[in-house]
Amino acid sequence: MIAVESFLLDPLQEGTLQHRIRQMVAEGILSGRLLPGERMPSSRKLAAHLCVSRITVTLAYAELVADDYLQAEGRSGYFVSRTAPRPGKAQQRTSGAPSTVDWARMLGHRPPSGDLNRGKPRNWREFSYPFIYGQADPSLFDHANWRLCMMQSLGLKDFDRMSDDQFEQDDPGLLEYIARHSLPRRGILARPDEILVTLGAQNALWLAAQLLLNQRRSAVIEEPGYPGLRDILTQTRCRLVPVPVGPRGLLAKDLPAQLDVLFCTPSHHCPTGATMPLDARHALLKAAKDRDFLIVEDDYEFEIAQGRAPLPALKSLDRSGRVIHVGSFSKSLFPGLRLGFMVGPAPFITEARALRATVLRHPPGLLQRAAARFLSLGHYDVMLRRLSRSFAARREVMLAAIGAEGLTVASDVENGGSSLWMRTPDGVTATTLTKALQPQGVLIESGLPFFGAADAPDRFYRIAYSSIASERIPEGISRIARTIKTLQHSR
Known part of the structure; x- marks a missing residue:
C-alpha cells in the first residue's frame, strides 16, 4: 500500500x-x-x-x-490502474520545480562528475564474456557462512555493539583480526591506535589526501594509475605530478625533485599488474627519508599473489614512520562490502579518525561485526584459498588462449592478480575495440581512463578473469582476436 x-x-x-x-x-x-x-x-x-x-x-x-x-x-x-497513462520523459520530475541557481558559479568545490563507472555497463552480468575487473563471482563466495555471521551479529549478544552509536570507535573484534592476522601477512606490526577501519580503500585514500595535501603541496601518482585516486587528488588542488611506471613498477630514480606525498601500488600496480621488487622498495624508502616525503601505499590485490610468496609491504620495511598503508577487504570478499583499513603512526590515525567522524562517524557496526566474525572464524582464509586457486586456473586458460590467438600482453604475466594489461596492434585503438566487442557480448576495459594526460596512448586495454568462468574464456578471447583482425582490415 x-x-x-x-x-x-x-x-x-x-x-x-x-x-x-x-x-x-x-x-x-x-x-x-x-x-x-x-x-x-x-x-x-x-x-x-x-x-x-x-x-x-x-x-x-x-x-x-x-x-x-x-x-x-x-x-x-x-x-x-494497470492501464493508467505511463510517464514520459517530459512528465518525469525529480523535484518540485526546476532550479534557477547558477550552480557553476555557486559551487566552491566541484568533485568529478563524469563517468565514475569508467564505461563499464551496470548490466555487465548480462554479457556472455565479461572480462571486467573488480566484480564478484557469486560461485566463489561463501554465502552460507556470511549469512550465518550476519544473523549472529543481529543477535542479542552483539546487539549493543551493532546498534549503538560508537562515535568514532571501530569494532574491537575487527581491529584485533586486522592487527593479529591481516597485517602480519604483509609483515606489518601495529597497535589498535595505529589502525583505522574505512569504507574501502577509496575512503582511506580520500582521508589521507585531505590530511596530507593542499594547494601548496605536490603529490606524485603513477602513470598509468588508479583513476579514482586521480579524482581524489584533483579535489585537493595540490600540484599533481604523474610518473611513468615500467615493468618494475614506480622507481625512485624517476621521482621529481620536489614532492610531498607519493601514492603508489607496489604489490600489484594498477592497472598493469607490475610488482615492485624488493630492491626498488628499499630505494623508494631511502629516497623518502633522504628527501623528507611521505608514501601512501595502496595494498592493491596483495592477497592474490599466485605461485609465489608475496613481498613484504613498504610499511613493513619502513623504519622512519613515513608510510601510510591502505588495505581493503572489498576485492577479496566482495566489492559491495566496502570495508577497508589504513595503518599509520598514531598521531596520523588520530587525525584521520577525527576527520572520518565529521563525515560518517564510523563504518556501519553491523558490517564491521559480521566481517569480524567471518574473518575470525576462518571462513575468509578458506574462501581466499579457493579464490586464489580459481584465479590461477583461469589465468592459465586465459594465457593459453591469448597465445593461441596471437594477442599481445603488455605487462608481466608472472605476478598473479586478477587481470592482464594488453596492447592492441598498430592502427587499432582500444576505444574502438571496446565498442566493437560489446554487441558480441564481450566486455573489456579501455586503458584510457587510467591515464591522466590528454595525449595518452589509446592502445591499451585490461581483461580480467575474476568475473568470468574458465570455460567461457577461450571463446571470449577468440572474439577479441577476430574483432581486432576485422578492424585492421577495415582501415
Whole structure:
C-alpha cells in the first residue's frame, strides 16, 4: 500500500479541494512515483491526513477511476490502474520545480562528475564474456557462512555493539583480526591506535589526501594509475605530478625533485599488474627519508599473489614512520562490502579518525561485526584459498588462449592478480575495440581512463578473469582476436 504520508496538497495550487486531490494523484502516476497495481490509501485515511471531508476524496477518486488513473476493486479499495497513462520523459520530475541557481558559479568545490563507472555497463552480468575487473563471482563466495555471521551479529549478544552509536570507535573484534592476522601477512606490526577501519580503500585514500595535501603541496601518482585516486587528488588542488611506471613498477630514480606525498601500488600496480621488487622498495624508502616525503601505499590485490610468496609491504620495511598503508577487504570478499583499513603512526590515525567522524562517524557496526566474525572464524582464509586457486586456473586458460590467438600482453604475466594489461596492434585503438566487442557480448576495459594526460596512448586495454568462468574464456578471447583482425582490415 502507498503510505498516506506520501500525499501532500500544494497550498499554492489553485482550484477546489476535489480538483487539487485529483491533480495530486494524477501527477504522482504520470511522474512514475505511483506505480501500476499499487494500492491507494482508503478515502477515510486520506481525508483524515489531508484534513478534508471524506466525500471530497471519494469524488476525486471517482474522477480518477473514470479517467483510468485508478481502478476500484470491490471491498479491496482503490488501486493505480494497470492501464493508467505511463510517464514520459517530459512528465518525469525529480523535484518540485526546476532550479534557477547558477550552480557553476555557486559551487566552491566541484568533485568529478563524469563517468565514475569508467564505461563499464551496470548490466555487465548480462554479457556472455565479461572480462571486467573488480566484480564478484557469486560461485566463489561463501554465502552460507556470511549469512550465518550476519544473523549472529543481529543477535542479542552483539546487539549493543551493532546498534549503538560508537562515535568514532571501530569494532574491537575487527581491529584485533586486522592487527593479529591481516597485517602480519604483509609483515606489518601495529597497535589498535595505529589502525583505522574505512569504507574501502577509496575512503582511506580520500582521508589521507585531505590530511596530507593542499594547494601548496605536490603529490606524485603513477602513470598509468588508479583513476579514482586521480579524482581524489584533483579535489585537493595540490600540484599533481604523474610518473611513468615500467615493468618494475614506480622507481625512485624517476621521482621529481620536489614532492610531498607519493601514492603508489607496489604489490600489484594498477592497472598493469607490475610488482615492485624488493630492491626498488628499499630505494623508494631511502629516497623518502633522504628527501623528507611521505608514501601512501595502496595494498592493491596483495592477497592474490599466485605461485609465489608475496613481498613484504613498504610499511613493513619502513623504519622512519613515513608510510601510510591502505588495505581493503572489498576485492577479496566482495566489492559491495566496502570495508577497508589504513595503518599509520598514531598521531596520523588520530587525525584521520577525527576527520572520518565529521563525515560518517564510523563504518556501519553491523558490517564491521559480521566481517569480524567471518574473518575470525576462518571462513575468509578458506574462501581466499579457493579464490586464489580459481584465479590461477583461469589465468592459465586465459594465457593459453591469448597465445593461441596471437594477442599481445603488455605487462608481466608472472605476478598473479586478477587481470592482464594488453596492447592492441598498430592502427587499432582500444576505444574502438571496446565498442566493437560489446554487441558480441564481450566486455573489456579501455586503458584510457587510467591515464591522466590528454595525449595518452589509446592502445591499451585490461581483461580480467575474476568475473568470468574458465570455460567461457577461450571463446571470449577468440572474439577479441577476430574483432581486432576485422578492424585492421577495415582501415
